[in-house]
Amino acid sequence: MLPAYIPSPVAAVFGGGKPIDGGKTLGDGRRILGDGKTYRGLLSGIFFGMVVGLLQMYYLSMNSMLFSVELPSFAGNGVNATVVIFALAFGSLFGDMFMSFFKRRLGLKRGAPLPVVDQLDFVFGAWLLTYIIAPGWFTANFTASIIIVLLVLTPVLHLSTNIIGYFIGVKNEPW
Template sequence: MDQILSLVQIAVLAVWLMLPAYFPNPIAAVFGGGKPIDNGKLFFDGRRILGDGKSYRGLLAGITSGLLVGLIQISLASREITILNIDLPSFGPDTVSAILVIFCLSAGSLLGDMVMSFFKRRMNLKRGAPLPLIDQLDFVFGAWILTYLVFPQWFIATFSFNIIIAILIISPILHVTINIIGYIIGVKKEPW
């Protein structure tokens, strides 16, 4: 029973730490549209740089959502709220650092998705074409890389091996579930 509780606690911590990275992509899909980030330009290979699916409005909405979620988390962590006897960790030693960490997680998740979109265009995959597992983790790696580059000490101290493994297992499941819901309600054109 203790092992199950321990696994649940690790999963809760993993989701808690990734919430600022989990929100931006679905919110960008819901509120995106408008002027594309690549301004319709082609790369030297004759294909779009990113495509119409990556817009300024989606980028702004996504980062804003991650920041709002993170600000709620900062407030909860400062009140020393626990879930399943877990002290919810803060996102930095002070409020400014915590907000910057949350920004890195949010922006990094969208950057990771954009980088993969760039490579999908190079592979001649159309917008929305599936790339299993990569589609479900590109935003995770983007969030991790940007956060690590800006806040390496916090990242190393916070993302233990067990937390990383939990995120790598949980994220694809959440991603597919959210995409199916988005497809059912008409926000996404494909269920992956």
């Protein structure tokens, strides 16, 4: 999941610049995505998600165990590892953008909390795109127990990293 976990915080740190929605609004008068979703954030998030995934692949080439746990490969079931890594990285940012779109429709401003959704939107985006692109790999690696652990662990990690981001000045809110 690291290629899916890394893009959002990286996008927050390296983002800024031209917004993906170009400042456009829909018929409801609300922005499509908002100023927080930028091309620079998207590209830097995907890039660093890919780098982390490739570093994981390099580590796996030398050692398939970490803390006595066998690590899964990104390759297998007839799929290329870089395709899976890209799907996880891009899918996580797509999930975040998708929920930003709906938050704008609900009238929520940038940074307004939407509990549970804010903590898991990127996970569902990563899983959905990865499942679409590599269904065999996804089902082989994301068992029910892994999914449950990630659904419990991710909100804790998300809140922790957001609090850190808030204190170092890259986030306006600690959630």
